Amino acid sequence: MKRIATSALLCCAAMAWLAATGTVIAAPAATPWSLLPQPAKVSPAGSGSVDIADGAAVSVRGADREQVQSIAERFAQRIADTHALHLRMAASDSAHPAITFEVNPAVDVTDDAGYRITINDDGIRVAARTPRGAFYGSVTLWQLLTPAGWTRGAPVKVAYGVIDDHPRFAWRALLLDSGRHFQSVAEIKQLIDWMSLNKLNVLLWHLTEDQGWRLEINKYPELTKTGSCREAAGFDSDLTGSADKPYCGFYTQAEAREIVRYAAERFVDVVPEIDLPGHSQAAIAAYPWLGVTGKRPAVWTDWGVSPWLLKPDQKTLQFVDDVLDEVMQLFPSHYISIGGDEADKQQWNASPEVRAQMHKLGLANMDQLQGWFMQQIATHLVKHGRTPVGWDDELAAGIALPTSQVVMSWHGDHNERIALAALKQGHDVVMTPQESLYFDHVQSDLPDEWPGPPPAGTLREAYDTIVIPKGASTNEAQHVIGVQAGLWTEQMSTFAHDQHAVFPRVAALAELGWSPAGARDWNGFLQRLPAELARYQALGIGYADSAFAPAYQVTAAANGGFRITLSNQVRFGTIRYTTDGSEPNPKSTAYDAPFTLPSNATVRATTFAADGFPLAAPRSQVLDASTLLSRDGSALATCSKQPPSRLQGAKPAQGTRPVYSVDIGNACWLWPNAPLHGVTHVEVTAERIPWRFGDEAKDAVVHGKTGAAGAFEIHAETCTGPLLARLPLDNAAQAKGQIRVDANVAMLVGTGMRNLCVFATGDPRDGQWALARMAFSK
Template sequence: MGKGLAAFAAAWLATMGIATATPAAPAWSLLPQPAHAYPAASPAVEIADGAVVAVHGADRPQLQAIVDRFVHLLADTRGLRLHATTAADARAAITFNIDPHADVAGGAGYRIVIDDQGIRITARTPRGAFYGSVTLWQLLTPPGWTRGSAAEVAAGVIDDHPRFAWRALLLDSGRHYQSVAEIERLIDWMSLDKLDVLLWHLTEDQGWRLDIPGYPALTKTGACRNAVGLDAELTGSPDQPYCGHYTAAEVREIVRYAAERYVTVVPGIDLPGHAQAAIAAYPWLGVTGQRPPVWTDWGVSPWLLKPDAKTLHFVDDVLDEVMRLFPSKYVSIGGDEADKQQWNASPAVQAQMHQLGLANMDQLQGWFTGQVAGHLTAHGRTPVGWDDELVAGATLPAAEVVMSWHGNDGERVALAALRQGHDVVMTPQESLYFDHYQSSLPDEWPGQPPMATLRQAYDTVVIPHGASAAEAGHVIGVQAGLWTELMPDFARDQHALYPRVAALAELGWSPAAAHDWHGFLQRLPAELERYRALGIGYADTAFAPAFDVTAGAGDTLRVALANQTGFGTIRYTTDGSAPTPASTAYVRPLTLAARDRTTLRAATFMPDGYPLAAPRMQVLDAATLLGRDSSQLASCSHQPGMRLGGRQPARGPRPVYTMDVGDMCWLWPQAPLAGVTHVNLSVARVTWRFGDEAKDAVVRPRVGAAGEFEIHADSCTGPLLARLPLTPAAQASGQTRLGAPIATTPGNGARDLCIVATGDPRDGQWALARITFSKGNTETGVPQGERRTGKR
């Protein structure tokens, strides 16, 4: 904080009778944490229904619009209806003032003073006033707020400004399309977490989403793909293609809407890879001259743009339209995952590479990117691209901003970009790719591996280790990515993004010295309540109770409860009733009689009774330890499995399967086989659409025409304990139950098991939902212990 701001805060606190050496405990629950907050012990200010909000100073029309949106937001969420006025009004409880000479930090900074004269927000610019209005909304929605009641705001001073200028979310509209209304809702929510960049990923192998004059086939052909797999549920039929694109008018509307909320929309046009949809529209853009389909697989396609003059003219035309539609200083041109097998196989491309005096195809991609970047810089724009070429040892155009997604190996790639003089945006896939699933709970939603928890997101390294102070100054921000292969609808988007966006917000806005995981957790419940008031379908998995059930002494079960964060109080019931804040608090593992059938339900609460997570349930009896969901099994590669959604059944939740793509194989270490006579499997076939995983698919020989599941002891080539033919399941559209006797020897105890499906996964990968053993003949009916944990 500047000397002027520090002096102001100290002087103000002195007039309030507050010493500044040891500030009082924070009186506000704000997220992201402000740069500087000085609570006071003076009486709180009350803001009740009908309170007056005065609008003063410069940029009056823009400030009026900000205040109007603030008033509507407060009415919609808190239920308080305030009255805004531009007239001098001594009764004003809240005053917004734009003063270009105000002693605040930068154009995005603001100051809030709360004392016996009311609440005063001061900023140099409308942007700063907007962020001040967001903080004021949070001050008026503290922990435990009640809709419609008057709000009390503790006195003090807040002097705030962002740490980074680029606080971004990437939205992939190429794999799955979002409506204009959904994108605008997302922009609203982003702005309330003080994020200011939406990187809009508009072109992909699976869909070209932007109208370009002169190239009608880009959207007529390139915006539609066959409805493969679960896409058929979205279109209503496998015969109805999955389509969607944005007109120029729709783009302008989204850009305008975002600008009013101080969010910049940065367009993303991926080059030269991720271009199969464009080549499907215009085959001359590719190397082979052939027309591929718009891709229906996920992964890395080998269809690259041909790096010649004709293609570059096309790219210039596309970028010219992009620059007309998007006023953003930045334009993202991709550059990632460019599989060069077609370039390497092309004599024409080989000849071009040699003619340019280049040593390899990575250098040719660098040349191509340089031509594209030059067109942008000639028009006053700044190119933004991925760090892949740096990983390959090549260079990027000097003007290019690098988005570093290779966060492993100690941020080595980001550090290399900084040392080459690039500005860098940190977006490591390990912690800030929000399409990665958030927990190992059985009811976790679909997502990519490996797991990226709320804590991992919060602890993202934003300044690479080893960076000098000068190099650190070139880190311009942080960005999370929502890639939508497994996000077919807006409900999935919300669940994947929130509350991890709150962690992203604090990374981007708050000073490094304020980074405090435990403080973040203390402030998060109030933010979750705001999310709920806004209608955001956030994930509660960071706080949801997990059940760890093991054999206890004698004929008992030992049940340990915990959640991912260790935050909140877990409360439980054993009679099947919903836990409440008055239910028994969990303090140590439970001991339950295995001969009984107990319905255990548990939920997590704050001390004030606020529920952090919905109740989870598990039915426990003698058969509990004889079954496991696929989420509780290991993959045979010992790598984290992918979580894939299955078909929506007529009743009940959509199933989710944990699997190693390309290898239909699961491990159950030390499975309890004593006395077991029968096994049941719940299985389903998942459409193969995993592109670049095909070459590594594991094919096991089939016995029957449809294949079978096999259970082996000790290893995947060990003694065969059971074979379950897949004929009954081969024609099913959803889950199927299979059962068979299991061969065991007298006195068998625990043994390592390998469960495999035979056949070629590329013909349709078999997913294992659940395996259950029993000690009696259960070929009909539901075996004991079949119902596992879930959200109830």
């Protein structure tokens, strides 16, 4: 066995101690530059630097002068906006400019998107073969001028050296779902700006859904006249102003062209997605003959998977061809996505006409019929010089996809077996596993986590995404063309929520897509992230701080006091705290081990980077007689042991909208080891949320109803154990927003620490109860 030197043991022990206390110092940064994504090759000189101050000259030279001039001007404006340094555009023959952009097709860089930045006595030179490379060089240069701890308006020292850079993958994408909830043109432009500053180059624009058709099609005006509006069910009424006012929105063809133009200036390719044959209820609501039943459904107001599929016949195929012809006129992208996911075939199976067609075509099942349908559509696109893109669902069902199709693999389970199968069939593959790159998923189990489905997609899980499936040969691996994150918007009704979901996880996505595998390092990423967060802040991005936010563990201490343990998700930064309720600052007490406090105190804690930049907003913990006798719903386990969804409640007259941890379809929670000694009373705060969970209805758990409107029941040890309290809901079931119900507690002999089960009786499909808080008192 290899011996480890004592110094190494001490180092490891120190790191273990720091990890346990929540204050970890990662390995020092390898270069003087804090860049993200990490470039392909960095070569610092070791000494020397260039000073860039107000009035520094920027010059453009070489080919494609007009386009590169525009790139340089936008770079200078970005520096002014974020750093308050005002650079001066100079003539191309200006002597000794501080910064030079030069495009030369013969320059020695890798890839048309590659660039070289040289920093020496002659200033800073960005060289590229194409304007695209010059743009990415400008992004890195902006980062060089906004290093860790920069001060607005102050000159910047940029260390001498050379950066040679180019992307690892050609497809670095964010999917934006505009079907469930609609974003304005201005918001999409802003998102494209921010994407491009993370070196992403594909916006997969999800434009059609069961809940709304969002793109104007001239030949079929009802698609937007009827299909773009739905009843303002649930909390959509808050967006429209009234439950009687429908939730509507679509993009005109002129607006779509403007978004494509704007994106192209920033080297982002807009790939439209027209989802087929599923996720089509809004289209069938507009034109019922597109469906199997001939009936006109409403535009869907539920979430989940709708059973309304397009009818797989020639008339429908003509409709699809007509739609795609207009789509191809609007979107010059080489790629067009045709979906193919989550096609619930219950209506196809129930239709004699569809079954007859399946047999006529010599097909064995409905999955093969979907494969035939998608093949016809793919052939139409290929005939027009486009490449079809679609999801991996049919491949997961064992059906071959059109050979020309790029596969977006979202089934990341079982060691990426579906992606591997696609590669072995010869498809180009985009990796977008839902487990780590679906950015609608919650980011933590913090009590203030925003709404979203489980399981949590943490910053670390995004960074550790498998991009080359295990078992892929060298040749097969070359068919992985990129990575993509999904921003699905069932629970994301505002652009503020979109930002919170995307950032900073997009930084992990950026490094997955851009940086060479050997250049990626989690600790290095964490070291470089604070400077990137400061840039996000300067850009006005409302990013999530979930990865760095202090989390509290509070237990009983001697003499009625409390023992406080602090940590954060990534175990990075220094947690600093106060005990008088004041806001922590970089000089506040640093957390290094659990501590004790008496009752009637308030702890506030924040995580700071080494330069004093706050990595998270302060979180507070009140310590009083109720602290150990009460629990927020987010601190309780689900009875199914499955991770809960985070669901919004109704907007109160004052204050912020509550968010609850809920196992959809099962209003049941567990509190292990509840301290019940001496308690006599319990109060439950809860809210009934409208049921709009689509296909999850089949898995609902119904607890036998007690009373006309049901009740909350609290049982000891198990959900069928002794009843400690029943809290009737007769006077609260019809209330909008939070309600409070209380009851006396029937104490058991020898009661001390008890496992508790609390559930709402009745059928959750009549209204899903969410538990905000349960509090005992003596």
